[in-house]
Amino acid sequence: MSFVEEIMEQVKAKNPAEPEFHQAVQEVVESLELVIERHPEFRKAKIVERIIEPERVIMFRVPWVDDKGEYHVNRGFRIEMNSAIGPYKGGLRFHPSVNLGILKFLAFEQVFKNSLTTLPMGGGKGGSDFDPKGKSDMEVMRFCQAFMQELFRHIGPNTDVPAGDIGVGGREIGFLFGMYKKLRNEFTGVLTGKGLNWGGSLIRPEATGYGAVYFAQEMLATRGESLKGKTCLVSGAGNVAQYTCEKLLQLGAKPVTLSDSSGYIYDPEGIDEKKLAWVMELKNIRRGRIKEYADQFKTATYTPTDSAQDHNPLWDHKADCAFPSATQNEINGKDAENLIKNGVYVVSEGANMPTTLDGVRIFLDKKILYGPGKAANAGGVAVSGLEMSQNSLRLAWTREEVDSRLHGIMKSIHKASMEAAEAYGTPGNYVNGANIAGFLKVARSMMDQGVC
Numbered sequence: 001m002s003f004v005e006e007i008m009e010q011v012k013a014k015n016p017a018e019p020e021f022h023q024a025v026q027e028v029v030e031s032l033e034l035v036i037e038r039h040p041e042f043r044k045a046k047i048v049e050r051i052i053e054p055e056r057v058i059m060f061r062v063p064w065v066d067d068k069g070e071y072h073v074n075r076g077f078r079i080e081m082n083s084a085i086g087p088y089k090g091g092l093r094f095h096p097s098v099n100l101g102i103l104k105f106l107a108f109e110q111v112f113k114n115s116l117t118t119l120p121m122g123g124g125k126g127g128s129d130f131d132p133k134g135k136s137d138m139e140v141m142r143f144c145q146a147f148m149q150e151l152f153r154h155i156g157p158n159t160d161v162p163a164g165d166i167g168v169g170g171r172e173i174g175f176l177f178g179m180y181k182k183l184r185n186e187f188t189g190v191l192t193g194k195g196l197n198w199g200g201s202l203i204r205p206e207a208t209g210y211g212a213v214y215f216a217q218e219m220l221a222t223r224g225e226s227l228k229g230k231t232c233l234v235s236g237a238g239n240v241a242q243y244t245c246e247k248l249l250q251l252g253a254k255p256v257t258l259s260d261s262s263g264y265i266y267d268p269e270g271i272d273e274k275k276l277a278w279v280m281e282l283k284n285i286r287r288g289r290i291k292e293y294a295d296q297f298k299t300a301t302y303t304p305t306d307s308a309q310d311h312n313p314l315w316d317h318k319a320d321c322a323f324p325s326a327t328q329n330e331i332n333g334k335d336a337e338n339l340i341k342n343g344v345y346v347v348s349e350g351a352n353m354p355t356t357l358d359g360v361r362i363f364l365d366k367k368i369l370y371g372p373g374k375a376a377n378a379g380g381v382a383v384s385g386l387e388m389s390q391n392s393l394r395l396a397w398t399r400e401e402v403d404s405r406l407h408g409i410m411k412s413i414h415k416a417s418m419e420a421a422e423a424y425g426t427p428g429n430y431v432n433g434a435n436i437a438g439f440l441k442v443a444r445s446m447m448d449q450g451v452c
Helices: 003-014 019-038 040-044 047-052 100-116 137-154 170-184 207-221 239-250 273-285 291-296 333-341 357-365 379-393 399-423 430-449
Strands: 056-065 071-082 088-094 123-128 160-164 231-234 257-260 263-266 301-304 321-323 346-348 369-371
Touching: 003 019, 003 047, 019 040, 019 047, 019 100, 019 357, 019 430, 040 047, 040 430, 047 100, 047 430, 056 100, 056 137, 071 088, 071 100, 071 137, 071 160, 088 100, 088 170, 088 379, 100 123, 100 379, 100 399, 100 430, 123 137, 123 160, 137 170, 160 170, 160 379, 207 239, 207 321, 207 346, 207 369, 207 379, 207 399, 231 239, 239 257, 239 273, 239 321, 263 291, 273 291, 291 301, 333 357, 357 369, 369 430, 379 399, 399 430
Parallel strands: 088 123, 088 160, 231 257, 231 321, 321 346, 346 369
Antiparallel strands: 056 071, 071 123, 257 263, 263 301
């Protein structure tokens, strides 16, 4: 039995009914087979098995009362995956799809992503099956306060520093922080993504989207190209997608799509600065649906989501670059084939694991410039790390300084991924490169710290 088969057999036996977690582990261990051959000491110490097993899994109930006085009970989670190189760090996700398997996959990915940033952060993830959509501000506040009444016992600036993720933006972080401050009677940098008036960092909302574009820019530079004049497909319409579009426009590219759970819009004339500002107002203030874009701008067409289809038509348009920025597994094998058929040769993932294993293999086989999420979307957690640094120093850096540091970190991640891929015999394979570079730092730290 091969190393990969042995590990996957154990993972599936220990973690049944967690397909996303199985998928994330398989993608990593396929890359690590190359490392284990050269470093038998890692296999003897069972480093891979120890990284796969969370250090701690916290699950709790979250009772709260809605505006009508009705009682609700949601489930809360925090996965503290690995702390070999620093305190646990990773977002909180509020979405009906949240379950143990999805959060374990996200926490596992976070370990390698955080390692790649060069900052001292371990990996974690958490959240709840609570859905903030359609809830009033007061309902969201009551839920966040109830959630933090349990979570506060398990987090701290030197233990575990959560951030936002899907369904957890500035509003939610504010409510969570307020309750933490009240319960602990201290003002400390325990959450990132905070408001600028109370410890937040400039560029934090933009960071994941900006970082994914910077990573694409670095990949293109290896072929002597730039983003100027490139047509780009972008999925999602939240923070990541919005700021991906903003940075693409600044660099002379043309984004033509956006989406939400109800469907997607395609605007062949491009989503320019004026249209993007309208989308930000729609999504961030009015909390409307992307369908309204096609009503407002007659150059666009809207296509509703059809769950019966075996592919996502958003990925079936002529373009040069794709930035999946919505959610996991939004690009399957057929979508990957459609992208390549339509001329796409750069994929930079703004979301976490948006491409299935079949899709990843197609991208690698075709040797396109493919930046996996743990490398390409590490900008968000990188600036979270910079926010932690600013909180520790009790100061705030300028927008230009944070953006410059972010750009430098993304260049470093690209360089580390590219060099690791070459060192282990798979030049140009950013999947292997990111997995190996992220793993080696954590593995060596675990070896130094003994069996713990």
